[in-house]
Amino acid sequence: MINIGIVGAGGMGTVHHSNYLHLDGCAVTGVVDPSPAGRERAAQWGVPCYESITDLVEAGGVDVVDICTPTFLHRDNVMESLSLGKTTIVEKPCALTRADAEAMFALAEEKGVNLYVAQVLQFTREVEVLRKLVREGTYGRPLDAVFQRLSARPEWAQGGWLFDKSKSGLVPFDLHIHDLDVIVSLFGVPDRAECRPCGGPAMDSPELYRWEYRCGGVNVMAEAGWLNASIPFTAVWRVYFENAMVIYDGNTVTAYPHGSEPVVFDTEEAVKIPTGINVPPTGWYYAELGHFLSCIREGKPSPLVPRERILAVLDLLETALEADGSN
Known part of the structure; x- marks a missing residue:
């Protein structure tokens, strides 16, 4: 026990x-x-x-x-x-x-x-599917990818620590870190990274960030933002391979191979547990914590969240935060 x-x-x-x-x-x-x-x-x-x-x-x-x-x-x-x-x-x-x-x-x-x-995110079914497609070369090499993670500005946190750059790291560390961890795990540490933040003059920090990464032979664009707009939470991606486009629309992963019918992947979770927060019932945390417990029993670090990648991701996010011009 x-x-x-x-x-x-x-x-x-x-x-x-x-x-x-x-x-x-x-x-x-x-x-x-x-x-x-x-x-x-x-x-x-x-x-x-x-x-x-x-x-x-x-x-x-x-x-x-x-x-x-x-x-x-x-x-x-x-x-x-x-x-x-x-x-x-x-x-x-x-x-x-x-x-x-x-x-x-x-x-x-x-x-x-x-x-x-x-x-x-490393423990979600959609990332598991994408990781397998990249590793096995099912549709050839990945060439280009786009990740998007957007939400309305979290007004419930207004005036609290989440909007304090020194305490939360703002959008880069709270939101984009999810996608960047996946990007680095799939395509490697970027050779080049550019960040372009923007926001209205009434806001004390950027609302929307756009990143462009070059990871070896893969071009990656990513967006993340807490927006001054009443939009639903959006977390989607698409990856263009040599022989197919694979799209995650927030619910389903679908491959559109050249010359053949679309393939819809099974991303249904065997276990869904209520979260009690602003995330619907899910098996993400069950899979994540179950994985950590298995690693603990074996006395080994996690192969899915290794030290080297954690450090590389933080390095990239620090650079973005230093350049965003917020206080």
Whole structure:
């Protein structure tokens, strides 16, 4: 049995807790969250609530620390957990700088434990399909790709940490990081990267970013934004191969091969668990946390979210944020 302590009992902490309930061989045995809401949530879950990670670990009975706090707390939370010799899971982004992430991985290595970063798109069925098509060369080499991830400006967070560049990293670290992680995993670290942000004069930070990457022989364009528009959340992509266009429309992955009928891929999830946040019931987190638990049992790092890619992605996002002109 793997005993897990969740740090941060807000939205993502609740998502992780719900999924652990459906996974065999694990149990949530404690929560770290000093807020009244956190203490109430821990009581609902029937586990003790602690003021700090140190208190959680010193109480005993915890094998893994799962950090689901706001982004700006990740570095200190991760370093505290690792310094206590605990295998650690942390939500994305693990840090807002490459240097901080390097320090985390270095401490994990020193302590002989693993650090797992929750880049959940790697565990979605649509990315699994695309990864297989690229790896096996089903339609030849990929030549060009477009990724788009857009939402209305999250007004519920107005005035909070999400709109503080130093605490969230804004659109690049909160939104585009999902697609960039997939891009680098499929096509490699870009040889060239250009970022063009834009936004209205009334806004204190860019609303829409457009990136152009050159990854070896693949041209990639990506957009991400919190828009001053009442649009539905949009997350789509298309990849042009030598012999087909493959399109994900937000629901379905369809290949349009040259000279033959379209192919619709099976992306139905075997398990769908309610999230309790602004994400419909899904199997993403179940697959992600199940993968991490398997890696923990085997004492190995995650092959789907490796250290080298985490660092490369943070490097690219840092450059974009430095160039966007916001405060």
